[in-house]
Amino acid sequence: xxxxxxxxxxxxxxxxxxxxxxxxxxxxxxLGMASPPAVLVLxxxxxxxxxxxxxxxxxxxxxxxxxxxxxxxxYPAVGAGPTLAAYSVVFADATxxxxxxxxxxxxxxxxxxxxxxxxxxxxxxxxxxGWLGRFISGVAIIPLFIPIVIGAYAIRQxxxxxxxxxxxxxxMGIDVPVWTLHTQGIVVGQIWASLPFAVLxxxxxxxxxxxxxxxxxxxxxxxxxxxxxxxxxPMATVPTVIVATFTGxxxxxxxxxxxxxxxxxxxxxxxxxxxxxxxxxxxxxAQVMAVVMFAMAGLIGxxxxxxxxxxxxxxxxx
Amino acid sequence: MASMDLMAPxxxxxxxALAEPVPVRPSRVKARIGRVIAxxxxxxxxxxxxxxxxxxxxxxxxxxxxxxxxLPQSWTLSFWSQVFSSQGLLPALxxxxxxxxxxxxxxCVICLPAAYAMGRMRFPGRKVILIGLFATNAFPKMxxxxxxxxxxxxxxxxxxxxxxxxVQALGTVxxxxxxxxxxxxxxxxxxxxxxxDAGAGRLRVFFSITFRLALPGIMVAVVLAFLACFxxxxxxxxxxxxxxxxxxxxxxxxxxxxxIQSAAVFAIVLCIPSIILMLLVRKxxxxxxxxxxxxxx
Numbered sequence: 001x002x003x004x005x006x007x008x009x010x011x012x013x014x015x016x017x018x019x020x021x022x023x024x025x026x027x028x029x030x031l032g033m034a035s036p037p038a039v040l041v042l043x044x045x046x047x048x049x050x051x052x053x054x055x056x057x058x059x060x061x062x063x064x065x066x067x068x069x070x071x072x073x074x075y076p077a078v079g080a081g082p083t084l085a086a087y088s089v090v091f092a093d094a095t096x097x098x099x100x101x102x103x104x105x106x107x108x109x110x111x112x113x114x115x116x117x118x119x120x121x122x123x124x125x126x127x128x129x130g131w132l133g134r135f136i137s138g139v140a141i142i143p144l145f146i147p148i149v150i151g152a153y154a155i156r157q158x159x160x161x162x163x164x165x166x167x168x169x170x171x172m173g174i175d176v177p178v179w180t181l182h183t184q185g186i187v188v189g190q191i192w193a194s195l196p197f198a199v200l201x202x203x204x205x206x207x208x209x210x211x212x213x214x215x216x217x218x219x220x221x222x223x224x225x226x227x228x229x230x231x232x233x234p235m236a237t238v239p240t241v242i243v244a245t246f247t248g249x250x251x252x253x254x255x256x257x258x259x260x261x262x263x264x265x266x267x268x269x270x271x272x273x274x275x276x277x278x279x280x281x282x283x284x285x286a287q288v289m290a291v292v293m294f295a296m297a298g299l300i301g302x303x304x305x306x307x308x309x310x311x312x313x314x315x316x317x318x
Numbered sequence: 319m320a321s322m323d324l325m326a327p328x329x330x331x332x333x334x335a336l337a338e339p340v341p342v343r344p345s346r347v348k349a350r351i352g353r354v355i356a357x358x359x360x361x362x363x364x365x366x367x368x369x370x371x372x373x374x375x376x377x378x379x380x381x382x383x384x385x386x387x388x389l390p391q392s393w394t395l396s397f398w399s400q401v402f403s404s405q406g407l408l409p410a411l412x413x414x415x416x417x418x419x420x421x422x423x424x425x426c427v428i429c430l431p432a433a434y435a436m437g438r439m440r441f442p443g444r445k446v447i448l449i450g451l452f453a454t455n456a457f458p459k460m461x462x463x464x465x466x467x468x469x470x471x472x473x474x475x476x477x478x479x480x481x482x483x484x485v486q487a488l489g490t491v492x493x494x495x496x497x498x499x500x501x502x503x504x505x506x507x508x509x510x511x512x513x514x515d516a517g518a519g520r521l522r523v524f525f526s527i528t529f530r531l532a533l534p535g536i537m538v539a540v541v542l543a544f545l546a547c548f549x550x551x552x553x554x555x556x557x558x559x560x561x562x563x564x565x566x567x568x569x570x571x572x573x574x575x576x577x578i579q580s581a582a583v584f585a586i587v588l589c590i591p592s593i594i595l596m597l598l599v600r601k602x603x604x605x606x607x608x609x610x611x612x613x614x615x
Contacts (some may be wrong), residue, residue, distance in 0.1 A: 037494075270552070290458075
């Protein structure tokens with residue numbers, strides 16, 4: 001049934017060594033079974049990224065040739081050496097730099113706010129429980145049920161110039177700012193969309209903290225805040241890092257929310273990428289922006305892998 | 319209720335030392351204050367999450383809604399019939415369903431055997447594959463799609479149905495592998511051994527024990543994958559538009575151009591499959607199947 005009713009028996013140790021039955025090469029069938037998704041990812045994620053990076057360095061031939069013929073302009077490498085011409089063109093563009101700043105700003109703010117709200121919701125549900133706790137965490141999960149295009153559209157209207165906060169403010173004689181078509185609106189949309197995943201993961205992390213540990217801390221005189229800080233926080237670090245990384249990467253590469261809620265310019269890189277690629281027909285420039293995104297996401301991804309490695313080490317100890 | 323098992327495991331002292339029968343007075347008062355604050359924050363969260371949806375829901379029935387009024391002055395159902403009879407809705411719906419079904423099926427065929435292998439067997443390279451799949455999520459989506467588009471131009475997949483199906487299926491690989499793998503892994507080996515000892519055959523054990531116990535996790539993955547495909551807009555837009563316009567990509571145009579009422583009606587229609595399917599697997603999702611899948615083991 002649910003993961004809680006049967007304690008997660010991901011028993012690395014007690015898994016039967018049945019694969020050994022066929023002798024030395026007995027693991028080959030398992031590897032064969034496991035490889036199709038890896039091959040798919042290799043072809044449609046690995047290859048595009050490698051040729052994409054080569055493309056930004058001026059290698060416009062080969063797999064990049066068709067896209068290049070459709071481009072209004074490319075910056076090909078002369079001879080064998082790579083060129084950074086495409087990068088310098090893109091970075092010289094003030095709009096791109098503004099978009100980059102917006103992207104980083106929205107990503108950082110969203111990750112911080114989502115993590116804090118998700119922790120508050122999960123913590124209240126874990127400690128106080130009751131119908132109120134169930135209600136709050138139930139509400140926080142709702143966006144999971146709504147397609148992101150719809151959520152973004154609803155938020156666009158809600159915070160628009162005739163939306164609820166502005167109307168309410170008008171009725172009460174207060175000037176409420178319009179958030180739609182502003183960066184604030186993007187952040188609101190990103191938080192809305194990212195919250196369910198964060199609440200689910202952190203809740204499950206906190207559920208895994210044994211009551212006995214919290215009780216022991218309380219019995220020895222620790223305040224509730226102290227028990228949360230010294231017992232629950234360390235034990236839920238890994239889910240928190242997972243939430244932060246997934247949210248960060250997701251927000252950074254998003255298109256729908258900034259496209260529907262954000263301003264024409266400056267907007268997030270996701271929107272700029274789409275326009276540069278499809279509307280302005282400059283695939284190489286778009287690819288440069290994509291590589292910039294990859295580099296930023298690479299830092300985040302490293303944190304994720306580190307967190308998982310740490311968890312693996314922990315569970316090996318326990 | 320049951321859905322919240324996760325947050326309050328059976329036998330858990332949910333009240334902690336704070337509430338419940340603890341007789342100490344001051345903490346009683348504190349608990350009450352805490353509950354009031356939590357209530358207020360809960361209402362704010364409710365407005366934040368549901369407000370936009372309710373506002374849009376009202377707009378779908380509005381004939382005339384003048385700013386800054388809180389409700390429309392007059393109501394109508396005409397936009398509903400208008401949207402349903404409009405050209406483009408049915409073809410877009412048909413395309414959406416076709417792409418989502420094909421992509422989900424492809425993802426099942428490719429990923430479920432792999433999930434079984436990774437959940438229940440040990441072999442060299444297991445961890446590498448498990449983490450390697452994360453590549454689909456590690457790269458910011460729009461950057462990845464743009465890179466894929468360049469390859470697709472070369473492969474003649476740009477603006478084709480196959481191209482859209484590939485992009486949608488790609489987005490489900492992690493869900494379809496990690497979550498079922500965790501589900502397969504959590505089937506107690508003792509049960510399987512007991513069945514084997516009792517003389518059950520390999521297939522019999524698989525179908526009546528392993529598969530059955532892992533089924534909730536698999537269902538969660540399938541539903542999430544289907545919805546991810548059905549609702550996928552950005553990749554479908556970049557690869558499929560303008561030849562293949564699905565419901566979500568149609569929403570991009572409606573959001574900007576259409577009268578607020580038609581867009582609202584359209585949006586509500588588009589929500590229905592998501593809500594129905596998610597309600598079906600709600601318990602398992604809340605019960606930790608999703609969270610479980612995202613912690614590699």
